[in-house]
Amino acid sequence: xxxxxxxxxGANGQIGTALLPQLQxxxxxxxxxxxxxxxxxxxxxxxxxxxxxxxxxLTDIVRRYRVTQIYHLAAVLSAKGEGDPLWAWNxxxxxxxxxxxxxxxxxxxxxxxxSSIAAFGEHAPKDETPQSSPLDPATVYGISKxxxxxxxxxxxxxxxxxxxxxxxxxxxxxxxxxxxxxTDYAVSIFHAAVQGLPFECFLAEDTRLPMIYxxxxxxxxxxxxxxxxxxxxxxxxxxxxxxxxxxxxxTAAIQAYFPEFSTVYKPDxxxxxxxxxxxxxxxxxxxQDWGWKPAFxxxxxxxxMITNLTPAYQ
Ligand code: AKB
Numbered sequence: 001x002x003x004x005x006x007x008x009x010g011a012n013g014q015i016g017t018a019l020l021p022q023l024q025x026x027x028x029x030x031x032x033x034x035x036x037x038x039x040x041x042x043x044x045x046x047x048x049x050x051x052x053x054x055x056x057x058l059t060d061i062v063r064r065y066r067v068t069q070i071y072h073l074a075a076v077l078s079a080k081g082e083g084d085p086l087w088a089w090n091x092x093x094x095x096x097x098x099x100x101x102x103x104x105x106x107x108x109x110x111x112x113x114x115s116s117i118a119a120f121g122e123h124a125p126k127d128e129t130p131q132s133s134p135l136d137p138a139t140v141y142g143i144s145k146x147x148x149x150x151x152x153x154x155x156x157x158x159x160x161x162x163x164x165x166x167x168x169x170x171x172x173x174x175x176x177x178x179x180x181x182x183t184d185y186a187v188s189i190f191h192a193a194v195q196g197l198p199f200e201c202f203l204a205e206d207t208r209l210p211m212i213y214x215x216x217x218x219x220x221x222x223x224x225x226x227x228x229x230x231x232x233x234x235x236x237x238x239x240x241x242x243x244x245x246x247x248x249x250x251t252a253a254i255q256a257y258f259p260e261f262s263t264v265y266k267p268d269x270x271x272x273x274x275x276x277x278x279x280x281x282x283x284x285x286x287x288q289d290w291g292w293k294p295a296f297x298x299x300x301x302x303x304x305m306i307t308n309l310t311p312a313y314q
Pocket of ligand 1: 077078079115116117118141168169170171180181182183184
């Protein structure tokens with residue numbers, strides 16, 4: 001059997017940074033090719049500068065390394081996308097179509113294309129949002145995710161491409177800072193807390209959103225990618241849940257470690273984005289199909305974040 005070679009697009013981003021070492025452990029350092037617009041601060045294993053909007057540059061890497069799996073993690077997120085909707089749409093769609101097309105042409109065996117809770121909008125039930133809810137997103141990022149889900153299904157049905165996808169909640173991690181998202185407050189708050197600083201939150205205190213700790217997000221991704229193809233009944237994107245909380249509840253969880261810690265609430269344009277999203281997610285289809293079960297709740301995630309971030313500021 002041919003050995004797997006995995007290509008990661010957007011390797012320097014929030015998920016790529018944490019996923020890369022796990023893929024390297026699974027497939028071998030020499031068999032995971034990291035790519036991004038710029039080299040990482042610390043290189044480990046093969047790295048190529050790649051602008052994934054350029055199909056020829058992507059094709060060249062897929063051919064040279066004989067890539068068998070692609071994780072497409074490059075995207076403009078919800079809040080940043082609203083600053084320049086057409087740029088965000090073009091970047092998100094062009095990179096996606098390039099990935100699907102090169103995968104079809106060069107018989108890439110498996111492709112991971114993330115979706116997001118941002119795919120949901122006004123008409124989806126807010127609590128325990130079901131897998132098959134209406135998708136009428138309020139952001140250009142959400143629109144691009146719905147389109148990506150449909151393009152993935154199309155390539156699967158028409159060309160038999162093995163594309164798999166998760167609707168990520170807000171991902172919380174200590175390895176790197178997220179950029180341009182609406183759920184980013186739930187990471188920035190920890191950086192303030194461990195430095196003994198007060199936190200200014202751009203969402204209102206009672207804004208409940210679905211979130212997931214990075215360890216769970218990575219395990220879900222790798223478990224989905226390893227699942228036998230006949231267990232994958234959803235070829236658009238699977239609902240995925242970890243936990244749900246409000247900024248006030250997260251502040252209280254942090255105060256268990258730092259009683260002096262405080263948050264002030266100054267909602268901005270991101271409040272409307274958050275209010276267009278679910279408050280919690282029903283991920284029962286992922287649980288049934290490939291055995292998904294999250295391990296991190298709010299107290300456990302808070303403990304991990306504080307433990308891992310504290311040394312960085314000492
Ligand atoms: C964002 O806030 O834009 C992302 C997401 C929920 O997809 N973290």
